[in-house]
Amino acid sequence: MTDDDLDLLARYVDGEATGAETSDVERRLKSEPAFALAFQAMRRSGELMRIPVDRAVAEVSFEALWTRIERNLPANLPKPSPIAALWAKLSLVFTPPVLLAVGAAAAVAVYLAARSPSEVGAPPKPGPSIVAATPIPAPVRDFEDLDPGAEPFVVEEIRSEGNKTIFVSQPFDKGGATVIWVLDGPETSGKPSTGLAPDEDPI
C-alpha cells in the first residue's frame, strides 16, 4: 500500500474524493483485498475516536447549556465607535489584491493624464514622444523675458540637427519657468509636429 493509495483512501473516507476517484476506489475495494483492509483500518480508527464523543453528545442538554450561556450575555453589546465601524467596513473592501489593483489603475490614470488628449485612445504615432513631465527646478533662460501674467502657458519650439523639441511651460516669476511638457522627436517637413491635429490649438 503506497502513500498515494492511502491519500486516495483518505479523500474517499473524508468525502473529498472526485467522482473519478470515488469510482476508482470502489472498483479497487472489490478487487484488491489489501486495499480493502487499509480502507477498513482507516474507517475503524475514525470510528474509535468518534464513539465516545457521540455518546457524550447524546447526553448533553443543549437547552440547559443555552440557559447558562444566556445568563452570561450582556443586555446590550457595546457599540463600536463610528471610526472603528468605518475601518471594519473599509478593511473588507481594501484587501491587498484590491489595493494592488487600485495602485495599478492610478498609475495608468497618471500615464494617460500625462499624454495629450488626441493621443489617448489613438494608435501610436511616430511623432513627438514625451520624455519628461516633471518641473525642471533650474530657471529656463529662454523664458527670462516673459511676463508671468501675460500668458498662463508658453509653447516654445527648438530645432537642432534634424531634431525638434517643444517646451510647454508656465513662467512663475521673472527669470524662471516651470516646464510642464517636453515633447521631443525628429523634425518633420512643413509645420512642426506637436502630435495634435493641424487645426487644433496645442494648449
Add this chain to the structure above:
Amino acid sequence: MEISDSELVDRVRAGDRKAFRYVYDRNRERVYRVALGMLRNPEDAMDAVQEVFCRVHNRMADFKGESALSTWLVRVTVNHCIDKKRRQKSWDNRFVADPDVEGVSDASPERLLSEAQMGAAVQDALAELGDDHRTAIQLREIGGLSYDEIAAVMGCPKGTVMSRLHHARKKLQLLLIPFLEEAGPKSLLDRAGDGVRRRV
C-alpha cells in the same frame, strides 16, 4: 430559507437575541465535539462551549467575514481549548465514555470493559501525536470539518492539512492495531460501498 452569515452577524451586533440563538443552535454540537475532543472531559467541554459562545457574542464585531461564521467559531474554540490546556498544563484527563448511557446500558460487561479499554487506548494514541497532527485529525474525525475548513481554522494550506491527516492516521492505526481488527457486523466488502461518510 437559510439566513446568511453576514445578516446573522449584523442582527447579533444589533442585539437580536433570537439571531444569536440561531447561531448557537446551528453550531453548538460541532463546538461541543471539538471542545470534547481537545479537552477530553465532558464538564470542561460544556464550560468551553459556554465561554466560547459568550466570547463570540461579545466580540461579534471582530468577525470580518473572511471565513464562514461556523469556521470562525471552531477557530475560537480551538484557541480557547489550547489556552485552557496550557493553563491546566496537563494532558492526563482521560475521557472514557460513561457506559451507563442510553443505548449502551444493555451491553454486556465484557463489551463495556472492551469499550473502556478502547477509549483509553484511543486517548493514549492521540496523546502520542504532535499538537498539529492531533488537532487536524480531531477536527476531521470528531468535528467533521472539511479539508478547507480545517485549513482555515489552523491557518495553513490545504496540502498541509492533508499531510497532517496522513501522518496522524498512519500513527494512530499503528497504535490501535488490536482494535482495528474488529470488523463489526457487516462484512468488509458490504461496507465498502458506503464509504463516504456524511459530515456533521
